[in-house]
Amino acid sequence: MKERVDMTILSVKEIALDTMEMTLHHPYIAAAAKPGQFLYVLAEGHTLRRPISIASIDSEQETVTILFKIIGDGTRCLARLKPGMTLDTVGPSGNGFALQETSLQTALLIGGGIGVPPLYGLAHALHEQGVNVKTILGFQSKAHVFYKERFERIGQTYVVTDDGSLGHHGLVTDIVDEAGEFDYYFSCGPVPMLKAVTHQLQDQPGSISLEERMGCGTGACLACMIRDDSASGYKKICSDGPVFGANGVIL
Amino acid sequence: MKERVDMTILSVKEIALDTMEMTLHHPYIAAAAKPGQFLYVLAEGHTLRRPISIASIDSEQETVTILFKIIGDGTRCLARLKPGMTLDTVGPSGNGFALQETSLQTALLIGGGIGVPPLYGLAHALHEQGVNVKTILGFQSKAHVFYKERFERIGQTYVVTDDGSLGHHGLVTDIVDEAGEFDYYFSCGPVPMLKAVTHQLQDQPGSISLEERMGCGTGACLACMIRDDSASGYKKICSDGPVFGANGVIL
């Protein structure tokens, strides 16, 4: 069950170009959070909260870590926060990746840009379950790359960049064949990437995590709907998602 | 000439109920400021600046001190600022008390509530010029009283409170006769008080400092006008004032 809490900021640092890592302390959130869920955080002076994925969870330290890219006013404001201050958060929000249901051997994770963070917590959790994790990470350029070494510690990791400044020059989809066999895939990133990925892997089971502009972040306002084939014709990303079966929604 | 500067906050403390004292460092402002002028300060997230009088000036330390009462969102926001932070200020704004023109022996200062601060810097300056300064200070209650001892160090000081919890129980005007002879008076406080004071002292020369809600704070928008007998029929408090001859404007 999500709650509104003030999380204590333990650290804030820039880990790649315009990309911040923030570690937050809160016993309840750290205990309840699952990979793929998000925090719905308030940047002071703003009307709408910002959804930011939980990138990793440390239940012993009672912390969660988020990674975010500075793209506008809200994230700029978050980046200015200092350790010791608090962050007004509604969380853990949404439904995370379904881990227990998948008794899998090898998982392929495909992340693009700021879609990478939720995959890190997932990779970690899968790895702990003994799953063989392979990851393809796409970034704009070398300067934007983060968490490469961390993923490498978990399993085979491919990096691609739009400009070729690090790893393969091109798109994540270029690498999928090279990455070889897997039982299940997980993907998170911009919609064009997700479209390409789900198209390429249409015959494989997988999950994707979606983004949309949100109002309430809790399922009440219908701002964040995505069409599907169900009777109602839609799902709500904030409360039914953000994780969906790869072929369960109409991108 | 006023400028827009970022002043460094050296200290913020509560000196009476809901009343804050803030000392700010800035070489230019400290050099240029005169008693009776104000700082036009920006509270973050606000559209309009807040006018706050300069209460005292320390030209050696290059600081000025302001005193303000927390009455709404803007002053609440200012009260939360911490030493080391900066305050976005346009100043020194307006015209201060005319000191040089008055070759006086004894001055009577009459201040009410948050109209007291500008009189402190004035008292100090007059005292340094060798003028005998007598002061009548009115406050809501004992809890609201501030700077009593400082004024007492400068000259004879009478305190009145609305509820009688300190000093005389009543109004500043009750004490004016008791305070005895003076050549010139200076008054600052709420308009009803200023009306009473200027009426009671209509045959005496004096200056008053006025308040009004401001837009530009610089004379351009005409938000802060006060009627007078001049050809144009008005004066602007932010740029022609806030100090006016006691009988020069129509309260």
Place this chain on the structure above:
Amino acid sequence: MTNLAVDLPGLRLKNPVMPASGCFGFGREYSDFYDLNKLGAVIMKAATGEARLGNATPRVAETASGMLNAIGLQNPGVEQIIASEVSFLEGYHVPVVANVAGSTIQEYVTVAEAFNKTPSVSALELNISCPNVKEGGIQFGSDPDMAAKVTEHVKAVSHLPVYVKLSPNTSDIVAMAKAVEQAGADGLSMINTLTGMQIHLASQKPTLANKTGGLSGQAIKPVAIRMIYAVKPHISIPIIGMGGIAEAEDVLEFMLAGASAVAVGTANFTNPYTCPEMINRLPGVLQQYGYESVQDAIGRGHNE
């Protein structure tokens, strides 16, 4: 003891605070955060005759002290709402207000009739001011004659009190208010959203897929206060005030302007606990400014 109760046509409110239509769904989601029994009433999301899927996304954008939305009246249709949503709200002791929308007068009438057959609905709010649909909605709300017509037709089939929700996108709000009172409205809801737009610089396109959206939140409070203050002396039916309410102080400001109760929309998004926190603080705020009851404050900003 400060008395928060207000009696309005069809609505005995234990306090004057209710969530605004469309900002609270049918209550389910917020019931995870707090006990809905704390609320004065619940105003449900708009219902239309049939299910609607609404507009394409993005449907919301943030603006200075506000937001734009273009949900487009997405809802499962009136029958489904009665079957699964009203029944959920029956579990609480709060009056339920049904927000009624449509593309034609007939659709408004059909929806109104359905809610009239639902005992747990206490009042109707006629949404003639939705700026985010191509047909109906604001069309009815920008012309006093049309507004009167739809009000009359709904009143003709409704034993439930009818509150007509006015649009601020008009040059003469008083004329609109008078027209719907004349047509039989039992109360007014003011205001719906102002039509607005944001252009996304990187994509060179409006941020919202629908291009325009409704502006809500604190940014519009001065417009709401002004319209309620302007309308109040000209009508004798009560006003439910809304538009930018975020604090208990705002509730009092709306009361002084002439509202008898208030609805809170956008502020629920900023803080899901806005309504109960506001209700808790309201007695203190009323006392601070010298009121012993909510009733006492209504319209007091009109005293000279």
Place this chain on the structure above:
Amino acid sequence: MTNLAVDLPGLRLKNPVMPASGCFGFGREYSDFYDLNKLGAVIMKAATGEARLGNATPRVAETASGMLNAIGLQNPGVEQIIASEVSFLEGYHVPVVANVAGSTIQEYVTVAEAFNKTPSVSALELNISCPNVKEGGIQFGSDPDMAAKVTEHVKAVSHLPVYVKLSPNTSDIVAMAKAVEQAGADGLSMINTLTGMQIHLASQKPTLANKTGGLSGQAIKPVAIRMIYAVKPHISIPIIGMGGIAEAEDVLEFMLAGASAVAVGTANFTNPYTCPEMINRLPGVLQQYGYESVQDAIGRGHNE
């Protein structure tokens, strides 16, 4: 090199940024802060036939991301303005736009005639949208026929180009725009303030002595953008955009919506250096979003 220049009827602007009428007086005060030659043009405070003292104080109030004002057209009268204010502005190399107001059509005509005899005035801005005076102002601005009539009369006596300043307090801004274009307007200024009110809790009265005031500042930007975007495809005269502009990014947003130049009002109060800072940043912002000139960006938000 990013080209900031824009050519409008009567106005060769080296950059598209000018201070908005009423928020900059006649330039004197801001000339203490910076060199007025940096500006694209200066739009002067409204002029009427005779001197006016305006409304009682308080005349301004702060709102969420905005402010209310009810100055009430205080000004020394057109002759005095020409004698002492225009002559001051002649010392700078910036086009001067005169904002023309009045209680009657005859007063508008008188003021327009006087400015037409003043060589250093480059254009007129017809203020038919001031919400803060009892007569004239917004009366002319809320009815398309009246707006057309005052435009025609002023055009008949004016060799200077006439920009008509529209009020957002209308349900049909496109009709207003078309009516004044038809009547001969050379350009539009959009938008003036939205009518609003604030009630002061402690005094139980409206904060402003005039009760209502005009809402300006960032809060109203979405309304301005939407109105400019709505009007643009229906007219062929240029639009000077305004309403909540505070950053160079806002200038671009207005251009994309369809404005050819912009005016900055309230933001001057928050930061007296807003205009020159915005002008300095504008080339960088245009480049960031792929534009080589201001001209390039105008109306580009309409591309599909």
